[in-house]
Amino acid sequence: MTPDIAPYLERRARLAAQMQPGAVAILATAPETLRNGDSDYPYRHDSYFYYLTGFTEPESVLVLVAAQGDTPVRSVLFCREKNLERETWDGFRYGPDAARTAFGVDEAYPIGELDAQMGKLLADAPALYYALGHSAQLDAQVSGWLKAVRAQGRSGIAAPASAHHLPGILDEMRLLKDGGEQAIMARAAGIAAGAHARAMRFTRPGVFEYEIEAELLHEFRRHGAQFPAYTPIVASGASACVLHYNANNRSCRDGELVLVDAGCEFDGYASDITRTWPVNGRFSEPQKRLYELVLQAQDAAFAAIVPGRPYSDFHDAAVRVLTGGMLDLGLLDKSRYGSVDDAIAAKAHQQFYMHGTGHWLGMDVHDVGPYRDLTQAARPSRPLMPGMALTVEPGIYVRPGEGVPEEYWHIGIRIEDDVVVTQDGCRVLSAAAPKGVAEIEAVMREGA
Incomplete structure (x- = not known):
């Protein structure tokens, strides 16, 4: 069933309007969690991520770039690639192309391209919004992305000058x-x-x-x-x-x-x-x-x-x-x-x-x-x-x-x-x- 994407588009627009112009927000969904042996707990998405996307697959990240000047809000989804062999075992996957259309994002990429794309998305962004201290893995990833951007400083590219706790804004929206x-x-x-x-x-x-x-x-x-x-x-x-x-x-x-x-x-x-x-x-x-x-x-x-x-x-x-x-x-x-x-x-x-x-x-x-x-x-x-x-x-x-x-x-x-x-x-x-x-x-x- 095709999801009704209108609420998610509206929420992303409202969030972007509260961000510094040109700033970047990063929101990852929940990881899959091993129960024992090779069995996982039943998967449940991250609530914040779902609130902004309606997307329920694991291994997914949403990046939102706030409008700046004549440049409109930009939403980018990273998700698992379409893989018919894995779907035989685990069930349907949208893949980036179908997910982009079904969930109303501007761009979608395989999750494996996250590191490469984040260097571009964060370049010259004035500020960064994400769940500070919520996930050691995400903190480490953000640190790596920022180091990569700063390494380009001699080319005139700047990393975000400030970081803000994203859930504080979303909590008020979700209330x-x-x-x-x-x-x-x-x-x-x-x-x-x-x-x-x-x-x-x-x-x-x-x-x-x-x-x-x-x-x-x-x-x-x-x-x-x-x-x-x-x-x-x-x-x-x-x-x-x-x-x-x-x-x-x-x-x-x-x-x-x-x-x-x-x-x-x-x-x-x-x-x-x-x-x-x-x-x-x-x-x-x-x-x-x-x-x-x-x-x-x-x-x-x-x-x-x-x-x-x-x-x-x-x-x-x-x-x-x-x-x-x-x-x-x-x-x-x-x-x-x-x-x-x-x-x-x-x-x-x-x-x-x-x-x-x-x-x-x-x-x-x-x-x-x-x-x-x-x-x-x-x-x-x-x-x-x-x-x-x-x-x-x-x-x-x-x-x-x-x-x-x-x-x-x-x-x-x-x-x-x-x-x-x-x-x-x-x-x-x-x-x-x-x-x-x-x-x-x-x-x-x-x-x-």
């Missing part, structure tokens, strides 16, 4: 998702939402966590997702209080909850959804009380996601609701803390809620971009803008402890959704994943 990106992310979230519903129907006492994981992965792939966006967490019982648990090897027991954090990657974009449900299909009263508290915290966080408000506001809103609930339910001692504000000031809530309420989402599940306004000396939380995509994931994790009511011991709950900031609030991309108590219990009865 705002256009309509096409939002549509892909909605598709990824929809697939993952369906997988969570399938996993709920499958769950019953005695199943192993890895069996639930298998249901998720099956549903991801069945609907066209290329990968899980990250290793799924399927944590039953006390394991749900381990934030990054992923052993997924325990038998789920009657009366416990299972916390499932799982998302898929579709066409380069991640979804990230967490749901928590009862193994036997029915929430106990203590489980229900804590679950509905987390649900209320998430609703408060959604309400705080408004363009112009600081990123930190939705976390603060969730913390306020959770802390109030912890005091009301006896998880925190009311006699010790005079108010919700006092408890928050003392960070008392962190005994049961120790993580942030969300993160950027996009090509990477923890997507790029600073959370603070780096243009101001105080580095305040940056304001939200339409097109930003993020997760909203409050939780509560109750381990046994002195003064902690035993009815809540070993209960871990997280509820996570994917949202995009709109002109007047936010749109929940993952709303199809069952979430309310009654809704979850009804879905689980369908699989009984």
Whole structure:
């Protein structure tokens, strides 16, 4: 299928417009990585590279030359040569000629010509942009190219006088998702939402966590997702209080909850959804009380996601609701803390809620971009803008402890959704994943 190259052309033009006139940007894709023996890990392109090209083959480099005077922006792709023998073993390759047309670059060369061409591309360029210090291999290559250019100094050819960190510019670009990106992310979230519903129907006492994981992965792939966006967490019982648990090897027991954090990657974009449900299909009263508290915290966080408000506001809103609930339910001692504000000031809530309420989402599940306004000396939380995509994931994790009511011991709950900031609030991309108590219990009865 011929890719729609318009978004990539526009992004390259936007990047070039932020570069010094005539400057050169270099962006390499991810390397193939050996797993063991002669087997590689499944290949996944570099997100920055894909953002600017849409090209998914390994051994590829994009060079972008910014406009200068009457000379327009110039894009150059280096990729693997067309090789019918290797395609018999490894599959289709575009080759430079087809790639130039299919991906809208001005020039394309075999990757083997990279060293020779870079000497020409960098000659007399005023500045260089690339991922400084990101790859030892690329740093060494750049150093070699610059030495080769400087060696021509007697001929009046100059090397770039300055180097700039390219990801800093691209991070700001990637933070705002256009309509096409939002549509892909909605598709990824929809697939993952369906997988969570399938996993709920499958769950019953005695199943192993890895069996639930298998249901998720099956549903991801069945609907066209290329990968899980990250290793799924399927944590039953006390394991749900381990934030990054992923052993997924325990038998789920009657009366416990299972916390499932799982998302898929579709066409380069991640979804990230967490749901928590009862193994036997029915929430106990203590489980229900804590679950509905987390649900209320998430609703408060959604309400705080408004363009112009600081990123930190939705976390603060969730913390306020959770802390109030912890005091009301006896998880925190009311006699010790005079108010919700006092408890928050003392960070008392962190005994049961120790993580942030969300993160950027996009090509990477923890997507790029600073959370603070780096243009101001105080580095305040940056304001939200339409097109930003993020997760909203409050939780509560109750381990046994002195003064902690035993009815809540070993209960871990997280509820996570994917949202995009709109002109007047936010749109929940993952709303199809069952979430309310009654809704979850009804879905689980369908699989009984």
